[in-house]
Each structure stands twice: as C-alpha cells, then as structure tokens.
C-alpha cells in the first residue's frame with residue numbers, strides 16, 4: 217500500500233562483466249539485480265531502470281508478498297474492487313460532483329468547476345477522482361456500519377460507545393478499552409458479508425481484548441463463516457490497496 221517510487225530511489229545491485237553484450241534485469245528474492253557489459257555507463261543503466269521501474273517495483277512487491285504498485289489506479293478504465301466486484305472506472309463531467317455504482321462501472325462525475333482546473337492537468341484530475349472515491353467509500357462504509365452495528369451488538373450482548381470510519385490502509389478495524397470502534401473506509405471495497413465479519417470481530421473484542429481461543433469461539437458463535445471471510449480478505453489482498461499518487 218505504498219505509492220510508486222521514483223526510479224532514482226530504487227536500489228539495485230549492478231554486476232558488470234566483460235563478456236556481456238546486453239543489459240539484463242532480474243528480480244531475485246525481492247532484490248533487483250542488473251547485469252551490464254563493461255562499456256555501458258552508470259547513467260545508461262539508470263535510464264533503463266527508470267524505463268522499467270513500474271515492472272521492477274511490481275516484481276519486488278510480488279516477491280516480498282506486498283501489494284502491487286500502480287501508477288494508474290484512478291484513471292479512465294482503471295479496475296477497482298468495489299463491494300467485492302471488479303468495476304471499471306469511468307470519469308465524466310457534470311454540474312455536481314458525484315459517484316455512481318453501476319452494473320460494470322463505477323462512474324465518477326467531476327464538477328464542471330473543477331474541470332476548468334483539472335482538464336489539462338492529468339495529475340490534478342487523478343487526485344480529484346481519488347478524493348471523490350475516498351469520500352464515497354467512507355460514506356458507503358459509514359452507512360453500512362451504522363445500519364448493522366447495533367443489531368450485531370445486541371445479538372452478541374455488548375454495548376459499543378461509538379464508531380468512526382477513516383481511511384486506514386493497513387487494518388480493517390480496531391477497538392479500544394473505551395468501547396470506541398474504528399473501521400477502515402476501504403471496507404466498501406469488500407462484499408457486505410465480509411464487512412459483517414469485521415463488525416462482529418471488533419464487537420467481540422469488547423468481551424475479549426485479545427485474539428485468544430475464547431475470542432475466536434465468540435466470533436464463530438456469531439459469525440460461523442468467519443474463516444471464509446478471513447480467507448476472502450487474504451485472497452483479495454492484492455486488489456485491496458489504495459495507493460498514494
């Protein structure tokens with residue numbers, strides 16, 4: 217869940233040999249290795265690393281079991297996981313900013329006023345789309361948690377004090393000793409039944425502030441398919457990320 221690094225920040229091992237005729241790029245055990253002939257300058261090597269930086273960083277991320285990097289996450293035709301389904305991002309312009317979920321698309325309408333500023337500036341446009349999507353995801357998650365939290369709490373027999381939704385990238389939810397719960401707005405990228413599991417998980421922490429056997433027994437009692445939900449989150453990890461731009 218990190219932004220794409222500029223190529224100049226990539227570290228790599230450079231191995232030169234007199235016998236080599238071409239430059240070879242390799243990612244091994246999560247490290248970048250460049251093999252180059254003696255006659256190629258450091259600058260030329262850096263240029264090639266630069267040209268291949270997205271590919272290299274994705275290979276490194278993949279081998280280190282990290283989410284893939286992306287430099288086109290919030291652009292026309294980007295694929296985004298929304299409510300557990302892969303949607304195609306479509307960007308349009310209108311009177312008011314809006315985000316609409318369609319059968320196959322997630323449609324982001326940028327307001328005409330922003331268009332004047334954003335139309336010639338791809339980066340500004342991407343930032344605007346990212347911001348609107350973030351607001352929308354937060355709203356969706358808040359609505360869902362709001363509608364379902366007290367019902368689940370009653371079933372389990374616990375009393376949460378409050379909840380908030382924020383853009384957490386590395387956790388789905390948390391709970392403190394004051395019975396205040398937090399949820400990641402990115403939960404709207406997962407199916408509702410997975411959000412149900414996260415809600416139950418956090419509520420069960422109101423009885424057991426740990427991941428003991430008793431805690432998991434309480435989770436299972438209230439959400440028998442909890443292992444399926446955990447497996448879903450794990451298997452979609454590579455799509456459940458929200459890179460900075």
Ligand SMILES: [Zn+2]
Pocket residue numbers: 417421426427
């Ligand atoms: Zn937990």
